[in-house]
Amino acid sequence: MLLRLPTSVSEAQECMTEGAVPIGGATLVWAAWQRDGFPDHAMSLRDLPEANTIGRETLGAAVVLNRIDDRVPEVMRRAAATVGTGAVRRTATVGGNIVGSTLRCLLPPALALDARAVILEPEGVNETDLAEVLAKRHLLLSLRWREPISSSYHKAAGEAGGPPPLVIAAAVHSADDGQRLLRVAVREDEEVFSDSTVCHTDAEQDLRALRDGSFGRLPAATWDAVRRHVTDLLARSADR
Numbered sequence: 017m018l019l020r021l022p023t024s025v026s027e028a029q030e031c032m033t034e035g036a037v038p039i040g041g042a043t044l045v046w047a048a049w050q051r052d053g054f055p056d057h058a059m060s061l062r063d064l065p066e067a068n069t070i071g072r073e074t075l076g077a078a079v080v081l082n083r084i085d086d087r088v089p090e091v092m093r094r095a096a097a098t099v100g101t102g103a104v105r106r107t108a109t110v111g112g113n114i115v116g117s118t119l120r121c122l123l124p125p126a127l128a129l130d131a132r133a134v135i136l137e138p139e140g141v142n143e144t145d146l147a148e149v150l151a152k153r154h155l156l157l158s159l160r161w162r163e164p165i166s167s168s169y170h171k172a173a174g175e176a177g178g179p180p181p182l183v184i185a186a187a188v189h190s191a192d193d194g195q196r197l198l199r200v201a202v203r204e205d206e207e208v209f210s211d212s213t214v215c216h217t218d219a220e221q222d223l224r225a226l227r228d229g230s231f232g233r234l235p236a237a238t239w240d241a242v243r244r245h246v247t248d249l250l251a252r253s254a255d256r
């Protein structure tokens with residue numbers, strides 16, 4: 017297998033047209049490749065500056081999970097810190113987690129941040145939404161979003177071999193018209209729900225608006241956890 021390490025977007029584009037398979041930390045693909053055979057060409061984005069950004073409003077796809085620190089909003093930082101084991105976090109990347117894994121603990125935070133995906137296509141760099149990236153398995157270069165006022169993350173304790181643990185990610189954003197917007201994403205079993213509402217002065221109204229939307233399908237115990245989490249975030253955001 018030839019591993020390509022492009023240092024520019026045009027070089028990455030060239031690798032892509034030559035059929036190079038994207039690779040992050042290889043924590044998931046390695047075992048499958050050993051079993052089924054290695055591809056002729058693979059491409060890692062670890063030397064590509066556009067895929068290594070870390071900031072209040074951006075996160076590169078080649079960033080290794082344990083490099084995600086307080087430069088990014090709390091919701092994303094805490095999600096990365098609770099993925100797998102220390103050994104996994106030292107190797108696995110943002111792109112591998114969002115596009116390539118089944119658990120995708122970084123997906124709910126990305127949805128709560130209303131993140132857009134910056135992708136590379138044969139024609140060049142484009143921006144799209146996360147649903148399309150997952151459906152078409154685009155080559156992800158980075159995520160970008162607008163910095164929220166505040167955000168928070170909760171992951172329930174999981175059992176080995178059990179269903180994926182409950183994840184709740186939430187963020188309060190300022191909207192262009194001066195209002196505030198609450199975005200919440202929940203992973204329940206293998207399904208990810210996300211919804212948003214304009215913030216009212218009364219948190220109960222925000223909760224009702226969420227429950228009247230897609231969160232109406234959440235089981236009662238999950239909804240109770242969402243309610244507690246969101247109420248706490250709204251209280252913390254009130255004086256910001």
Ligand SMILES: Cc1cc2nc3c(=O)[nH]c(=O)nc-3n(C[C@H](O)[C@H](O)[C@H](O)COP(=O)(O)OP(=O)(O)OC[C@H]3O[C@@H](n4cnc5c(N)ncnc54)[C@H](O)[C@@H]3O)c2cc1C
Pocket residue numbers: 037038039040041042043044045046061077078098099100101104107108109110111112113114115116117119120121122153154155156157
């Ligand atoms: C022991 C263990 C525990 C784990 N626990 C968790 C957990 O709690 N939560 C969780 O979310 N995940 C968990 N995972 C999954 C872990 O997050 C993944 O192993 C990891 O995200 C894959 O990242 P990687 O960079 O190694 O991807 P790779 O193995 O390199 O690639 C995986 C797939 O993603 C594709 N890919 C990689 N980068 C890109 C890109 N930039 N654009 C498009 N496609 C790309 C590859 O082509 C491949 O198909 C766990 C894994 C292990 C081994």
